[in-house]
Amino acid sequence: MDRHLRTPELLIDLDVVSRSYEALTSQLPGLTVHYAMKCNPHQEIIGRLHSLGCRFEIASAAELDELRRIGADPAQVLYSNPVKPVAHIAAAHAAGVWRFAFDGEEELDKIAAVAPGAAVLVRLSAHQIRSGVPSEGKFGVDADTAAALLLAARDRGLRPYGVAFHVGSQMLLAHAWRAPLRAVARVMDKLAAESVFLQMVNLGGGFPARYCAVNLPPLSDYATAIGIGLAGLPYPVETVIEPGRAVVAEAGTLRATVIGTAVRHGRRWAHLDVGAFNGLMESLETGNELRFPVTDSRCDARRDRFHLTGPTCDSQDTIMFDVELSAGLRAGDEVYLGCAGAYTTVYASRFNGFDPPAVRCVSGVTLETSGDAAYSR
The missing domain is CATH 3.20.20.10 (Alanine racemase)
Known part of the structure; x- marks a missing residue:
């Protein structure tokens, strides 16, 4: 993958989609699957x-x-x-x-x-x-x-x-x-x-x-x-x-870039170029209880907790609280939110002029990190 592809970007592993569908059909025998289009x-x-x-x-x-x-x-x-x-x-x-x-x-x-x-x-x-x-x-x-x-x-x-x-x-x-x-x-x-x-x-x-x-x-x-x-x-x-969710959620990894960090009232905040209004609306729908697995490109051994928030001026635009990430996380680093294949792009708007995630489908992708960039192979 070109390390300079813009973010936010939703990577969908089509092989995971296949495995999820096959698991449902094999382990829920006798039930015909009609995929819910609204999900993705x-x-x-x-x-x-x-x-x-x-x-x-x-x-x-x-x-x-x-x-x-x-x-x-x-x-x-x-x-x-x-x-x-x-x-x-x-x-x-x-x-x-x-x-x-x-x-x-x-x-x-x-x-x-x-x-x-x-x-x-x-x-x-x-x-x-x-x-x-x-x-x-x-x-x-x-x-x-x-x-x-x-x-x-x-x-x-x-x-x-x-x-x-x-x-x-x-x-x-x-x-x-x-x-x-x-x-x-x-x-x-x-x-x-x-x-x-x-x-x-x-x-x-x-x-x-x-x-x-x-x-x-x-x-x-x-x-x-x-x-x-x-x-x-x-x-x-x-x-x-x-x-819907059971078919595509685990196939998706959302790549985001840190656009800024700050310390407010003793808590660290990481502002990403994707948030509730341009892809992660379910964060708001669940009162921030839906927690995506998160990693980052810095891979520091030292860890700290961050509140992850989106790029807009709306204070509700916050994804998750107290997420453990690299202590040295700063602007330009990438953050990866897993299990993001469901209800992300379909809910996305251009609120405040920020782009929704682009979608790229791959097969057999594994995300790796090196320095401050991520790539797939």
């Missing part, structure tokens, strides 16, 4: 996943356009955003998407109007268990309402196809899937009494990535908990998952 839709990432047989989930018609560019079949895409612009529904349906999520009657009216005969999955609210990146509460209904909505879909000429839910992002408790699956069973029982039988349960995402100091449960724990839940359903259905 970079063309080389989705191209690699498509070549491995992965399917996809979208939240907008623009994401479908990205998939069509790599040759993905729209008929295998799930449109899981429960509330969608009418124009997006119409465009997706015209392209061949036929399965849409919803959680209200007005959404059913929109789908029936521009995607007649489409199959629909009702979004069920998940039992609230705090995840590492809390993200639930905006969507979803209870089991009784879900059953009533699917009957309302039938009355509008739509196909009552399934139930979907999401337990929350970066879920470290494998049993989180069991309570929602019990609710799914209640929905299925209610519908069976009306001679309506579902074909799919969408278990959503939430499978975690290995951030700093996180001990992940093995995927076998998730497989066991999900298997118990599925065994309690009144009849077998197709089951799908929509992972």
Whole structure:
């Protein structure tokens, strides 16, 4: 790598993407993977996943356009955003998407109007268990309402196809899937009494990535908990998952340059050329609890603790507190944030005029350090 390539730069190791996808498919048998485009839709990432047989989930018609560019079949895409612009529904349906999520009657009216005969999955609210990146509460209904909505879909000429839910992002408790699956069973029982039988349960995402100091449960724990839940359903259905973070987070390393250091009130601060508003918004979303593994190019034996902050004038633009780095860290050194492949570039803005990270995909990359520069090979 050219040592003078600008930062911030997000390096994505496509081989790690492949290994993560293959781990999910092998250790969660019987579950079809639909990669969540919202997490990181970079063309080389989705191209690699498509070549491995992965399917996809979208939240907008623009994401479908990205998939069509790599040759993905729209008929295998799930449109899981429960509330969608009418124009997006119409465009997706015209392209061949036929399965849409919803959680209200007005959404059913929109789908029936521009995607007649489409199959629909009702979004069920998940039992609230705090995840590492809390993200639930905006969507979803209870089991009784879900059953009533699917009957309302039938009355509008739509196909009552399934139930979907999401337990929350970066879920470290494998049993989180069991309570929602019990609710799914209640929905299925209610519908069976009306001679309506579902074909799919969408278990959503939430499978975690290995951030700093996180001990992940093995995927076998998730497989066991999900298997118990599925065994309690009144009849077998197709089951799908929509992972994002678990596929791409660990593949990403964010290269940043120190633009300045300072001591304030006895604490050392390192200002980087990347921050919450141009790539690391999840730092704010989690109250700075999401901790990325961090190293630096100086590699001093002497260590000190720094507050890592971004380049903007906003005081909220701080990534992590009390990060151990080289004591001699100074302007011009590089800092490397691992596990940065998920939700970085997609959240990035140009707030204060600072650039979002450039993305460079590689295979089999190992970051090494020498003096004040880093390179890959």
